[in-house]
Amino acid sequence: MTEQKQTSCTPREELYERIGKFQERLRKAGIQAALVVQKADLFYFSGTCQDAHLLIPTQGEPLLMVRKSYERALEDSALEKIIAVRSFKDIGSNIAGMLTGNGKIGMELDVLPVNLFSRYKKMLEPLEIVDVSGVIREIRMIKTPYEIDCLRDAASLTAEMFAEIPNFIEEGMTEIELSGKIELFLRVRGNQYPRIRAFNQELSIHILSGWNAAYPSYFDGPTGGSGVNSSSPIGSGYKKIGRNEPILIDYGPVLNGYMVDHTRIYSFGPLSDKLMEAHNTALEIKRRIAREAKPGLDGKDLYDIAIGMAEQSGFAQHFMGYGVSFIGHGVGLELDELPVIARNYSIKMQPGMTIALEPKFIFPDEGTVGIEDTFLVTENGLEPFIPALDDAIQIL
Template structure:
């Protein structure tokens, strides 16, 4: 693909090692342009080595892009429709006599196989995330009784940010008791009581790359976020063990050359067999990198062929409305001999 335009911040960062909240990246044959406004041009020029930094009209950066396209004489331009609203695309494409090629998520497609450098960064992010899980677990163990989800969420954000040294991959999910039956639960005034389940889904960004992990535990005197969990309630134990077996089955199914939907099926079959199939309501995983959700999708309809150095989550779950929910998630690297769990 010789000619394309990008506006997404992570896509820009991947292209040239710099991004900001108001910029356009334009590739025209052998030439590349990073168009931004005067607030960012100095820093951009210091960092970017593989593109010409141009100052555009702060109110309309696309005006500069249009002029460059006209001057170049190109016949076609690829774009990701997800990056555009209707008004901006209409204004940009008006009277440009070229072929606009819709290429959904083409930047993520370029990033689907990670380099060894990216993998090292991702592994460090995963380790920082794992450490934060431990520290948040220790906080809850000693000070969690009676805390509500809003305050627990606040404490989780503070711990995962590591005193401002790290960014968050996403707003943490801290779900207590019956709220854990909501896969993406929002924090409420629900308070933590002894014997209740705690679901924590959280991650950090290290050098722009994300980590993602979920653990489910029971709040008692032995509280921790390890995978081995012992529940006094037999029903909770059955659900937890089913999810754990489903994750193990999916991890075992990770092999170069299989289709992503086969990994999803491995997890889903375990949960179906245990009688909880209707309560596994999301896909088994998603890619992780500069975006917290990127390619590949590990779902029941995904025909993506798994390749070495892909990075994605394995996160089966069972969610029983008004009772509790369990999810166990790890981020993995596809290696020649199967899945390598990070962190």
């Protein structure tokens, strides 16, 4: 018996709707075309993650040029024009055949390495390469109904995971053991590895307990973790899970490329009054932001509300950990999408945004408490992806 291939094809009309929005932005900016190469963006506009270049002109049909694997790209993508190429020379020849003159061509300069930029610059002459990464991220920031359904699927898997956590945790087990059980549970249900756009921000699984959830790392987030060694100094380590300490489960399952992000706190036995009070403050902050975040409101104003509540609680110095100045971030194909709810970062709430709100308090040598939930911005405000998920600390 032959196993059925597990593949998810983005609908044709979905791809062309996204491409149409991008083409409109390119025309307004006076850019002839864009050459998309980054994996998440390539998947967003073409439906495939094969080794390929997608040329999107301001008018007409895009061209997907595939080096490897052409056959799989044909299976994945619903685009009309898909061709096989062998080299940069082939790519350049095809682009030269579609574009004329010395106008502008857009690329994702936020992620493109300098050595590759130099090759593209030479290949694309006399065209001028300009940055369109911001435009792409803004388009991706507003999710379509299809994408929202994908996110709901990921959220459903998250709810299943949290329901099973009490069956996985054992007092005295290591964080790595718990992480392995959770990862196996998710993996056999189709979980994929999350993507993150920022340079050198490799992602690890934040399943942490006690002091290790407050152990600093390079990661641009409120929690860190020791990791298993200095070559991967983040996330779960060999620390054993003990009593009367917070156990943080911060995980974003990924299905069909799309991820959500949620955090819950567990404990064997009660936590100190201080930690409980800080956790309840985090819940109040999340609920207040969820009420206030209506379309048109500026994200920096939401951040200011959160900071004000943290200061009133007396725990401000522990809010959001080490050098972190945000309380929420977008999710979708990548963990660090727009919008960002951050200090001095102005961005208006719009329907279709998806935001992971994560007010947390980090206490060195004691642990982390707080919450994270992913929300959809609607015309009426924020709608949680998992409405029934309990956000109180679960005492085991």
